[in-house]
Amino acid sequence: MPAPKNVLLIVVDQWRGLMLPKLGADYLKLPNLDRLCAEGVTFRNHFTQAVPCGPARASLLTGQYLMNHRAVQNTIPLSSRFTNLAHELRRGGYDPALVGYTTTTPDPRHTAPNDPRFFVLGDIMEGFHSVGAFENRDAYFGWVASQGFEMPKTREDIWLPKGAPGAGATGRPAVIPKELSDTAWFTERGLDYLRGRGGKPWFLHLGYYRPHPPFIAPEPYNSMYRPEDMPKPVRAASPAEEGRQNALLDYYVRNVKQASFFQDGKDLGSDMSEAEVAQMRATYCGLMSEIDDHLGRVFDYLKETGQWDDTLIVFTCDHGEQGGDHYLLGKIGYFDESYRIPMIIRDPRAQADSTRGSIVDRFTETVDTMPTILEWMGLPVPRQCDGRSLLPFCEGEVPADWRTEVHYEFDFRDLHYSKPESALGVPMDRCSLAVVQDEKFKYVHFAALPPLLFDLAKDPGQFINCAADPAYAATVGEYARKMLDWRLGFAERTLTGYRATPQGLEVRAA
Structure with a gap:
């Protein structure tokens, strides 16, 4: 009998793409991810299609650009007319399990308005079988209480630093011990699921909340990194100077508060000194190392049970x-730090042996994830998918006509926790930007604000907007055309391959 095909899709939250030792971040202690990089392929220029969580995960799990799935912000519904990775796996006979969350709001045309999913930031995407839901956090907090931990009146206070209340970035540990952290809980739920499979093939979306804020780590991860070893922030001489680049950037510089990132945080994020940024980054790295330790437990389990070489x-x-x-x-916004994300693939097949430990520099996107998994499992890739399989890179080949640029989008309409639309006086349906970026230039097109152009060779930090410089007029036109070509070539096409003929229904794949 053929070996079972298993897939472990690990999805962390808010992890910057170049923060891997394999890609030069040698200050990080991530031995288990190093192990995965050594046995797989690491993608240096991998980008998400949208931010924040809801839109990004919609692109990851439907294989679509934001302009097509249109779940443009957290709390904005995802249309039920689209398939997704879970539905496609079910067609292939798998029961796709999920630990974590997808931040998906259901289609209100097919869901009652008093459904509890409309009262939260997002819920589980249709098709997944949750074996460790974190959407409302009830299951996690219930588990913590069941372990004998005395819960505070406000349950989120377990993420406060020990001792006196904090006020922003701190090196003090969280109240919660490492054994009861959310990272530990996610890992336990994932291992419980794997232990119960009894040798049957499986697909597991193993999600982690970290290194998402609040930026507070349990012992010993809170002190694993020294602030003085952290890279310096890339920023202008002052917040005011930074904000002069663009009205949207100015809004965020003047409005993003520390309280969203630190328990008891005060003041604006832009008020943080270099020392405070360094401490925040040290804690952020500690949360990464905590995940790495727990991934080691999962990897060891797969090896001990003989599943390591049957699992993508x-x-x-x-x-x-x-x-x-x-x-x-x-x-x-539109800076790389928000959009570049990690991607490591360990393909256990012999065909991938020649690429183990390699780095791919070509541009890849989160929409490539779904086609990669489906192709590896021998399942068809739906026409709605805008991405392409990354498996050829694992086999040492560069697919013909591979993209030479990346595209990503951001929608900044008003939500209950952020009001840039009102502040800028921009109509809701014009609160959007789209980026085309290659090795030379980055072009940011706004629906209702002036465009931006960055010369990446001269200005890798993206401080100087060249869009109004006459010397760059031809470049602006060229990249605006690239943007238009992309939108025309990837317009939503789920049904455009079907057609009626005198002989009946015809289907064209491309």
Whole structure:
């Protein structure tokens, strides 16, 4: 009998793409991800299609650009007319299990308005079988209480630093011990699921909340890194100077608050000193090392049970984190820090032996994830998918006509926790930007604001907008055309391959 085909899709949250030792971040202690990189392929220029969580995960799990799935922000519904990775796996006979979350709001045309999923930031995407849901956090907090831990009146206070209340970035550990952290809980739920499979083939979306804020780590991860060893922030001389680049950037510089990132945080993110940014980054790295330790437990289990060489392992993320660069916190705007994400693929097949430990520099995108998994499992890739399989890279080949640029988008309409639309006076349906970026230039097109152009060779930090410089007029026109070509070539096409003929229904794949 053929060996079972298993897939472990690891999706972390808010992990910057270049923060892997394999890609030069040698200050990080990630031995288990190093192990995965050594046995797989690491993609240096891998980008998400959108931020924040909901839009990014919609692109990851439907294989579509934001302009097609249109779940443009957290809390915005995802249309039920689209298939997704889970539905396609079910067609292939798999019961796709999910630990974590997808931040998906259901289609209101097919869901009652009083459905509890409309009262939260997002819920589980249709088709997945949840074996460790984190959407409302009830299961996690219930588990913590069941372990004998005395829960505070406000349950989120377990993420406060020990001792007196904090006020922003801190090296003090969280109240919760490492054995009861959310990272530990996700790992336990994933291992429980794997232990129960009894040799049957499986697909597991193993999600982790970290290194998502609040930026507070349990012992010993809170002190694993020294602030003085952290890279310096990439930012202008002052928040005011940074904000002069663009009205949207200025809004975020003046409005993103630390309280969204630190328990008891005060003031604006842009008010953080270099020392505070360094401490925040040290804690952020500690949360990464905590995940790495727990991934080691999962990897060891697969090896001990003889499943390591039957399992495709994909390690990726929803989006990045500004981390103080450009005076910003979170995942917003148009800078690389928010959009470049990690991607590591360990293909256990013999065909991938020649590429183990290699790095791919070609541009790849999160929409490539779904086609990669489906192709590896021998399942058809739906026409709705805008991405392409990355398996040829694992086999040492560069697919013909591979993309030479990446595209990503951001929608900044008003939500209950952020109001840039109102502040800028931009109509809701014009609160959008789209980026085309290659090795030379980055062009940012706004529906209702002036465009941006960055000469990446001269200005890798993206401080100087060349869009209005006459010397770059031809380049602006060229990249605007690239943007238009992309939109025309990838317009939503789920049904455009079907046609009626005198002989009946005809289907064309491309």
